[in-house]
Amino acid sequence: MSRRQAVSPKCISRLSLYGRLLSTGVGSTSGRVYSHELARLAGVSAAQVRRDIMGLGCSGTPNTGYDVQALGSIITEYIHTPEGQRVALVGVGNLGKAILTYFSHGSKTRLRLVAAFDTARDKTGRVLHGCRCHPMEEMSDVIRRENITVGIITVPADVAQQTADALINAGVTGILNCAPVALQVPARVYVENLDITIKLETVAFFARSGRPQADG
């Protein structure tokens, strides 16, 4: 389908953000939007926005900007598969529950959080926020059966690596790791880390030295 070219993770993240902005009432009156409007809302430059959009077959017209609906569709089609990918979450602690809540609440994305896993017997077997919680032993079976390709790790640090190994063995090729450890994974698996302590220490550092804006 669409041309898959070398795109950076940062670019995909921005496209994801543009997509959300477009679907939450930007330019709702005119049905159109300028690059500099999106830029302001996303906190980037207008040139950045145009360049990102260029990478996926443009659709704007000079002097009138982009059609909100059309651009939104193109971004969604580019980022997602038609069917949408299926996601599993491992570790139903506070953080895991928070993420489950995020995705049960009117989830605007095509991603589907279809399975959770935990060791605690009082959680397994139940349905939490519209998502069934399985015991760890069933991980391999469920992931294969449900055709899950993405895993979220929200377990304690000391079992994060073995959790990652289990997910990868079951066929997962992308991991969002919220545990404070650097996972060792084969090259074909993509990992993104969400380390709150690191983020917070970085914020604290620049809170006193007054440095430039940057996010992730």
Place this chain on the structure above:
Amino acid sequence: MSRRQAVSPKCISRLSLYGRLLSTGVGSTSGRVYSHELARLAGVSAAQVRRDIMGLGCSGTPNTGYDVQALGSIITEYIHTPEGQRVALVGVGNLGKAILTYFSHGSKTRLRLVAAFDTARDKTGRVLHGCRCHPMEEMSDVIRRENITVGIITVPADVAQQTADALINAGVTGILNCAPVALQVPARVYVENLDITIKLETVAFFARSGRPQADG
């Protein structure tokens, strides 16, 4: 202590990670560690590690590597203030609670989460995970009195901007924003975004196109 020169957020994040690795039993037998060992554990190149360390007054010796304790101390002193900075959290939902738990559990960092804020009356006045929860109206007073410089935003998206405004008015100069919106803040305030949906969509994308490692 003093700010030597312009360091990037990414560099600080890596230093934070090195610091944690050093404090959690790396090279515990010899008391020393090589750059390539740290590199492997952190998921970066050895040259990267050496260069990062170079930026804060080196301390390694050829052929024996770095003294674990000494390097750990130098990194801590560089990233943190001697007293440690004080942090407030706004929004005690699932995500807020998860973060409170993180920091009550043996917190290895010098950062202190000393106040929480929420609108719900059943939470305010109580002490949650060793952290007192105040009503929103007291935010300005508490932040000034407790000398808080960093804020964590874990409120719903539609009130994130006004929460940020309130924090900044009270004197906060660094914000970790976990709400899915791009905050508009004055240039002197440093913001880092922790957007789970964006991260997850990025992971999902590269889970199928098999692209390179990268994190935030």
Place this chain on the structure above:
DNA sequence: CATAGTTTGTTATGCAATTCACAACGTTAC
């Protein structure tokens, strides 16, 4: 129809950050 004004698409420029490469140096073995 022509002209003015704006915005897009894209190329070129500049900058920052990572990797490369190697000289200097400490350690160890003999």
Place this chain on the structure above:
DNA sequence: GTAACGTTGTGAATTGCATAACAAACTATG
């Protein structure tokens, strides 16, 4: 003591990313 090896510190090269800049194109207007 000295030679061989391995690691550090760092200048140079390279890569990647973001800003700047501009030609082409579209709309509006009279």
